[in-house]
Amino acid sequence: MSDEKSPSETLAAQIVDQLIQSGLVRTEKRDSVVTKIASGEMKGLDWKNEIDLAAEKAATA
């Protein structure tokens, strides 16, 4: 069967790549964040923590 991605999966990947470029998501968390966003499971606290941690990583780099 085809492994073609759903619209949500495609869009989530595009969003996360932009967020990584803007330093708002950690590169190493790309796949897990894409999965969460694409499945609608990215909660408010998940967003806050990821943005926080990405900022912290950028600050310490």
Next chain:
Amino acid sequence: MTGIALKSLSLTAFRGSSTTFKLPFEKGRKLTLVYGENGTGKTTICDALEFLAVGDVGSLNDKGMGRALEKYWPSANKALSDIDVVLATSNGVECKGRFVDKKPVFEPADARPVIELLRQQQITALIETPPAKRYEVLQRFIDVEAVEKSEDALRKQVQELEADRTSRENAEYQSFAALNDLFEVAGKPAGLTAITWAKALLAEPQDNVESELKAVELLRGVLIAFGAYPDLLTQSQNSVVAAKDAFDAANTAMKAAVVTASGNASETVKLLEAGKSYLHAHADATVCPLCESDDKIAGLAESINARLVQLASVQEAQTNLDKCRSTLNRAEAARAQLGANYAKSLEDYATAKGGFAWGAKYTFPASDPPADIADVQQWLVSAEASAKTWADAEASLRQGSNRFAAVKSALDRYETNSTRKKEVEALIPKAKQALEICVKARQAFTDKVMAEIAQQVGELYEKVHPNEGLEKIALQLDPKKRSSIEMQAKFAGKDVPPTAYFSQSHLDTLGLCVFLALALRDKAIEKILILDDVLGSIDEPHVERVIDMLYAVSERFRHTLITTHYRPWREKFRWGRLKPDQPCQFVELTGWGLDGGMRMKSALPETARLKILMEAEDPDLQAICSKAGVMLEEALDYLTQKYECAVPRRHGAAYTLGDLLPAVKGKLRDNLRVEIVTPIEGAEPIVAAIDLKPMLDALSLIAQTRNVMGAHFNTLSFELLDADAMKFAKQVEQLADALVCPEHGWPSREKSGSYWENGGGTRRLHPLKKPS
């Protein structure tokens, strides 16, 4: 499913196929055209593929027959259990659909085909449907609800962070106000703010303050202890004196009682008490324990008790004397302990005084406490002034310590709240930036998908209606109404709904293009495209372009099956005028009957028909000349149009061979040449060049054969030989074989720039232009 080629489709007892009908799919041809007049079974073939794909027969739906339409799926006089539909593929797999216990069963399930089926009555459905319904159809390409849910969670998080920032600002303000109160109580030292004051205060060392406070607390404690000694001394002395007086009095009373009782009353009492105790313990004694006489043993105990009563006053005086002696001893011991305590206090004072480097604000009595406790009262009076300095110092120190703790607590709260506010202030713009990225990316994504679909629709529409499709058809997600898609088209320079101004034919074309664009978008190579008689209302000038467009699109699907009752399509095929880009299988259905079911007949091109006539054991010369004549007219009509040859102008353009054949003349006839290209897999194609002049010259000599033998009753034909007719037909066959490829038709494209070429590149006609 993948793009595995189809081999055949067999239907038994299904819809119009009352017997078994088998449609073989020709190898290497992904496009099947099924032509048939109404009622010949075209839709039955489409229904069969739909049945296998989705377990339904959509052609029966929405016709007012209610539900449970399965009873109409079998052919008349057949049962559901008789149905047998089989799709065979080139890999040897057969997908079978039938009914078991009135339930449709498809085996193997993973071999079921995936189809995109458009029926004539559905062609404009997507255009004419309300925007919300249109969204449902497009939803599979743009449904990002899950992403929107995650995006909404981020939006709420941003709102919560902003609310949190307000809360933290309030907390910061309140903690600052508390600190400022302390600052004001401290007199608001000049040059400082509440914050700088607090920090300066807390920066001061606190260890010395604490040790000073402990030292002064100790000193004051010793002083308080000294303050108690005068009263304690008085009390102790009075106790000793009182105890001594009581003892002396008891002693005197004892002596007097003894004298009164007897000279040795005291010893007598003791002796009697001993006897009483003995007799109490030995109630059965038979002799006196003292003299061992039994003379007065009877009643001896009673006699002893009587004598003891007489001696009680002596006993009472003795008891009181013992008590007073004990009291006196305790009073004298307490006095001694008081002296010892005082000595300890003297040591404590020395320790407290010498244990700290007292500052100038502290004063001390001129002398240390006296060694004699009796003199301490006088010393206490002399120490009063110094003791006051100690108390004041302790109060001051204690107040400072409390303020330090209060300031420290207030500053800590302020700094904590300030830090938390700054944290959330730093996070908010990042969260907003993330939200903006999400929103923009989502909008761009859906816009892009819609634009791609619209672009695809436009490109397809452009092939049918040049200059009317590209960038003139738009799909837009209505931002005000969720799940609603507007369709716009340019008409007279304005964006309008197509249904407002488009003709029905244009709407049909647009509907077909929308359907194809959507079908192409979703894994087309895995799907069978089925178009069931969708050309019905498309007007004649555009049909050929629609056919061209369908030919082009069909390459991208696993297989394409198109049914039509459009007769010109059949004729164009037979005359090689379909200009196919790819090989096409043409199937003609005919003569349906309830007993015989569906029937398929040959759909041979005219060249093949001519060959069959010529190869007959007893050839029909009139038919041969007639067929060859029509074919020659077709070829000459083609050449004269391609090279714009001069022919007599006549109403109705009914040109005869006599008009057409001489028109191909001069340098044109001299230079007409066809290259027949035979592709060889993995190698250069074989190219065979054929000059047309000899053929045309030969035909010019014998073209009259057609009129004499194939067009009219003419006695001249009596004089001609059979060989003349066959020669004419043979020349026409050679010319047709040279010009027309059975697979790819006439060379009608001029893309090469130097010759005419057909779609498959198998025929090249030179020259491109008529030589001058």
